[in-house]
Amino acid sequence: MNWTVSERSFEPGRITTNGNKYMTGNGYMGFRGVLEEFGKEQLTAVTLAGVYDRAGDKWREPVNAPNGMFTVVSCDGKVLSVLETEPLAHLQSLELRAAVHRRETVFSIRDGGQVTLTAERFVSMDQLHVLAGKWTIHSTVDCRIEIETGIDGEVWDINGPHLFEQRNQLKEGVLLATAVTGELQLPVAVAEQADFAFAEQRIHGEGALRTVSFDAKAGETYEWYKYVAVFTGLDMEGEPAVQAVRTVRAAAEAGYAELLAAHCRKWEERWLSSDVVIEGDDDAQFALRYSIYQLLIIAPTLSEKVSIPARGLSGQVYKGAVFWDTEMFMLPFFLHSDPGIARNLMMYRIHTLDGARRKAAEYGYLGAFYAWESQDSGDDACTLFNVNDVFTGRPMRTYFRDKQVHISADVVHGIWQYIQFTGDDSMLADGGAEVIWECARFLYSYAYYNPVKKRYEILDVTGPDEYHERINNNAFTNALVQETLEIALRTAGLLQDKYPAVYAELAGQFAHGPFLAEFTDMLEHFYVPQPDPETLVIEQFDRYLKLEEVALAELKSRVINKHEYWGGGNGLATTTRILKQADVVLMLNLFKGKFSKEVKQANWEFYEPRTEHGSSLSPCIYALVAADIGLPDWGYPYFMRTATVDLTGESKQYVGDLYIGGTHPAANGGAWMAAVLGFAGLQFDGITAVMNPALPKAWKAVELPVVLRGDSFRLQISREEITVTAAPDNSEAVAFAGFGGEPELCGPGIQLRLRAQGKAQEAELQISSEMQGRFTQKS
Numbered sequence: 001m002n003w004t005v006s007e008r009s010f011e012p013g014r015i016t017t018n019g020n021k022y023m024t025g026n027g028y029m030g031f032r033g034v035l036e037e038f039g040k041e042q043l044t045a046v047t048l049a050g051v052y053d054r055a056g057d058k059w060r061e062p063v064n065a066p067n068g069m070f071t072v073v074s075c076d077g078k079v080l081s082v083l084e085t086e087p088l089a090h091l092q093s094l095e096l097r098a099a100v101h102r103r104e105t106v107f108s109i110r111d112g113g114q115v116t117l118t119a120e121r122f123v124s125m126d127q128l129h130v131l132a133g134k135w136t137i138h139s140t141v142d143c144r145i146e147i148e149t150g151i152d153g154e155v156w157d158i159n160g161p162h163l164f165e166q167r168n169q170l171k172e173g174v175l176l177a178t179a180v181t182g183e184l185q186l187p188v189a190v191a192e193q194a195d196f197a198f199a200e201q202r203i204h205g206e207g208a209l210r211t212v213s214f215d216a217k218a219g220e221t222y223e224w225y226k227y228v229a230v231f232t233g234l235d236m237e238g239e240p241a242v243q244a245v246r247t248v249r250a251a252a253e254a255g256y257a258e259l260l261a262a263h264c265r266k267w268e269e270r271w272l273s274s275d276v277v278i279e280g281d282d283d284a285q286f287a288l289r290y291s292i293y294q295l296l297i298i299a300p301t302l303s304e305k306v307s308i309p310a311r312g313l314s315g316q317v318y319k320g321a322v323f324w325d326t327e328m329f330m331l332p333f334f335l336h337s338d339p340g341i342a343r344n345l346m347m348y349r350i351h352t353l354d355g356a357r358r359k360a361a362e363y364g365y366l367g368a369f370y371a372w373e374s375q376d377s378g379d380d381a382c383t384l385f386n387v388n389d390v391f392t393g394r395p396m397r398t399y400f401r402d403k404q405v406h407i408s409a410d411v412v413h414g415i416w417q418y419i420q421f422t423g424d425d426s427m428l429a430d431g432g433a434e435v436i437w438e439c440a441r442f443l444y445s446y447a448y449y450n451p452v453k454k455r456y457e458i459l460d461v462t463g464p465d466e467y468h469e470r471i472n473n474n475a476f477t478n479a480l481v482q483e484t485l486e487i488a489l490r491t492a493g494l495l496q497d498k499y500p501a502v503y504a505e506l507a508g509q510f511a512h513g514p515f516l517a518e519f520t521d522m523l524e525h526f527y528v529p530q531p532d533p534e535t536l537v538i539e540q541f542d543r544y545l546k547l548e549e550v551a552l553a554e555l556k557s558r559v560i561n562k563h564e565y566w567g568g569g570n571g572l573a574t575t576t577r578i579l580k581q582a583d584v585v586l587m588l589n590l591f592k593g594k595f596s597k598e599v600k601q602a603n604w605e606f607y608e609p610r611t612e613h614g615s616s617l618s619p620c621i622y623a624l625v626a627a628d629i630g631l632p633d634w635g636y637p638y639f640m641r642t643a644t645v646d647l648t649g650e651s652k653q654y655v656g657d658l659y660i661g662g663t664h665p666a667a668n669g670g671a672w673m674a675a676v677l678g679f680a681g682l683q684f685d686g687i688t689a690v691m692n693p694a695l696p697k698a699w700k701a702v703e704l705p706v707v708l709r710g711d712s713f714r715l716q717i718s719r720e721e722i723t724v725t726a727a728p729d730n731s732e733a734v735a736f737a738g739f740g741g742e743p744e745l746c747g748p749g750i751q752l753r754l755r756a757q758g759k760a761q762e763a764e765l766q767i768s769s770e771m772q773g774r775f776t777q778k779s
């Protein structure tokens with residue numbers, strides 16, 4: 001089975017998309033898929049998770065560290081760079097299993113000779129501050145080779161500069177580049193060490209670069225290594241520079257092979273707990289695996305103070321900000337495969353509660369209004385004028401920041417998902433309850449009590465479909481607000497039972513209300529738009545059906561400038577029923593138990609033709625609901641579109657004149673959701689794992705690992721049969737139900753078979769040694 005993404009030519013026009021497609025990373029840093037000779041013009045970036053800086057009055061954005069992998073090779077004075085010379089042959093590849101990036105480029109030199117350069121590198125999953133690389137040079141004729149390698153301090157910034165007091169030093173063979181960020185004065189240090197067995201090194205460029213010159217013999221291969229360590233003031237109390245030098249020395253001491261082996265072992269563990277095998281469809285398999293890869297390279301393993309930005313660690317696009325994308329599109333993958341990371345993601349929201357409180361207060365509301373675009377402090381990085389009008393060049397007022405109040409409900413949804421799914425309710429005592437109640441208080445203060453209709457409504461909001469701003473009673477938003485109120489009340493019961501001291505303290509804090517009595521009243525009189533009795537369609541918001549009915553193709557033909565924004569005051573879609581992304585249908589997916597198949601199908605059929613899928617968050621939702629109503633082949637193209645978004649690079653690159661390219665973690669998570677929660681039909685409510693598969697035509701079976709309440713299982717799901725295999729060292733039995741049958745308990749070391757025909761059949765089998773090997777060892 002193919003685990004490698006590759007291409008066999010160099011296309012200058014693909015430099016930017018390949019930077020995303022060939023990304024490597026480890027959650028601490030992301031390294032764009034650039035070639036070693038690239039600089040900032042080619043968008044080279046070592047993006048640091050959770051480190052932000054503001055330059056002047058420009059947008060705050062993540063900080064890119066100097067590039068310690070920078071290397072340029074010359075032969076007889078001629079630079080061997082794809083940017084300067086068209087190569088005779090070129091291969092760029094990314095091996096997903098071990099997360100190793102490779103290139104092999106052949107250049108022609110004088111007298112018909114050829115030089116082949118190879119470079120291999122990885123961002124260590126074992127030592128999160130370390131990058132390592134291995135190079136080879138081979139020439140068919142004798143020639144003079146010069147290698148210039150070191151740390152490139154000229155970093156790519158969208159709204160920089162962010163690094164000040166940049167300094168290069170040489171510390172006994174180690175190159176050290178240090179700087180401090182402008183706003184927070186955080187020190188950043190990059191140390192580099194190179195290992196050349198065959199020639200002397202000369203340091204120059206004021207300590208930033210080293211040069212190695214030698215006479216290469218025809219037919220010989222010359223190999224060398226590089227080690228890089230990156231630290232910032234966020235990682236420690238002391239001096240990051242000292243730690244960077246120490247770490248890079250230790251890395252060089254250990255050597256490339258040992259570092260690579262440790263890195264590969266970590267990746268093996270990651271895949272063991274997350275790989276989804278699709279039998280019968282190689283294209284889908286590859287795309288899904290690639291999507292999972294993209295999620296694994298950005299998962300915050302080290303810290304609960306960083307979450308995942310909407311463009312992952314692929315640069316500074318979207319300000320490196322965390323959106324609702326994390327809770328709604330990525331969290332499920334981590335919940336099922338690595339609950340520790342899911343916990344980190346939700347703890348990030350708890351740590352940023354004060355920022356959310358400040359935002360609520362700024363707008364005159366109570367409680368916590370989470371940032372639409374959240375960074376380190378939780379203050380909103382989203383601007384009021386997010387897009388420039390392409391016709392006038394003037395900033396357009398957008399209301400993402402002020403009116404997407406569903407974000408606070410999304411955060412509550414995420415925390416509750418975590419607690420229900422894992423059974424780890426300690427998060428409530430660790431700040432989760434406070435977040436839930438503050439969000440409920442915010443939404444209570446935002447709600448409007450309609451005295452005529454005697455009900456609470458949510459007015460003046462923007463739902464997921466951003467093309468229709470400031471609308472009333474968005475079905476999605478109202479359904480989530482209702483859920484927040486329910487969760488707020490359930491939290492009270494849970495806390496009183498299990499954490500009475502925490503309950504007492506928080507109840508005291510909110511004694512002046514609004515609190516439980518107000519939440520109860522609001523819930524009892526709350527309006528959530530319902531399906532029309534005749535058409536079964538749920539109106540997306542009040543008066544949506546009064547908008548112009550126009551076909552998507554017709555609307556597209558009205559476009560004057562391909563980058564024009566379809567929403568906002570004068571947007572093409574604003575006055576029509578065309579929506580940017582799944583909205584009502586997303587609601588139907590989140591609350592699938594509450595709606596009939598007929599309602600889901602009616603809304604799918606109504607809204608899909610009216611959906612532009614202008615956000616990469618959209619198609620996966622149509623795949624999920626199609627699978628849910630037993631029509632997986634309707635959903636399949638939407639799944640494929642989602643799963644291939646970062647492979648093809650076919651996504652919106654501009655809104656107005658704003659560059660929004662990069663990787664798409666929400667789509668990556670959406671692809672996983674469509675395959676596992678959609679087609680394989682898995683649903684776990686914290687007690688019973690229910691599987692109602694609806695596999696697309698070509699799929700014979702899906703096999704995946706899951707962690708349910710801390711115990712590991714492997715699921716093999718086909719149309720006829722589901723096999724559940726419990727790890728031998730599981731702590732308790734979990735209930736599984738398949739094909740609409742009764743739940744069956746599956747205890748440690750047991751294999752359970754559920755059949756589609758007739759009553760589910762239970763069988764206790766000895767687990768084969770091969771299957772035993774497919775569980776991650778518990779530490």
Ligand code: BGC
Pocket residue numbers: 310323324325464466580581614615616617666
């Ligand atoms: C979508 C939002 C999303 C954001 C970041 C926008 O285009 O409309 O729903 O949160 O991108 O991915």
